[in-house]
Amino acid sequence: MQRAVLLLLIAPIIIFGGSLYELLIKEQIESIPLEKAIVVGKGEKKLITFINPDCPHCRAEWKELRKHLDKVKVYVFLFPFKTWGEENIKKAYYIACSKDKLKALDEVMLGKVDGNVPPAPRCSLVEEHLKVVEKVGVNGVPYNIIPDKNKIIEGFSKDLLKELGIER
Secondary structure (H helix, E strand, O other), X not given: OHHHHHHHHHHHXXXXXXXXXXXXXXXXXXXXXXXXXXXXOOOOEEEEEEEOOOOHHHHHHHHHHHOOOOOEEEEEEEOOOHHHOHHHHHHHHHHHHOOOHHHXXXXXXXXXXXXXXXXXXXXXXXXXXXXXXXXXXXXOOOEEEEHHHOEEEEOOOOOHHHHOXXXX
16 A cells, blocks of 8 residues: 555656656646736746735845846736735736736836825726636745746745846
8 A cells, every 4th residue: 555655656756757746836837827917027037926016025026026027027916915905906906907017017016106006997807816816825925936947936035036047
């Protein structure tokens, strides 16, 4: 019985060439509808990130990522927290419903609209992002997935740029 269990654990590694953890992440990545993301950047490296408009760690991460949008393509999913108040939700709609999403993302994540969020219509994109958040099982932000490495980095990490191969 123990050999059968061991074989079940080892078989994916032998057959697919990766750990069970990497295979689970790969499956998770494949379930994310990237066409629903807010896509910024033009680089060859890819990053899927889940952020909250008011999260201080998300903002710190954005300040670092923003400098490298020529090297990385970022697929952003917004995760506003209703418990953080109406302004948090308004910021998510402002980003999602703006024609210039990069500009709106910058304004929000750099704190330029704190206390004075420009009016924005409600669009379905925020609700679609929340469905993806639930599907993926994101509980905290920032939540980063590096698809080329089948790797998840939860929380803000100075190593994110290293993991993306942008900095050494």
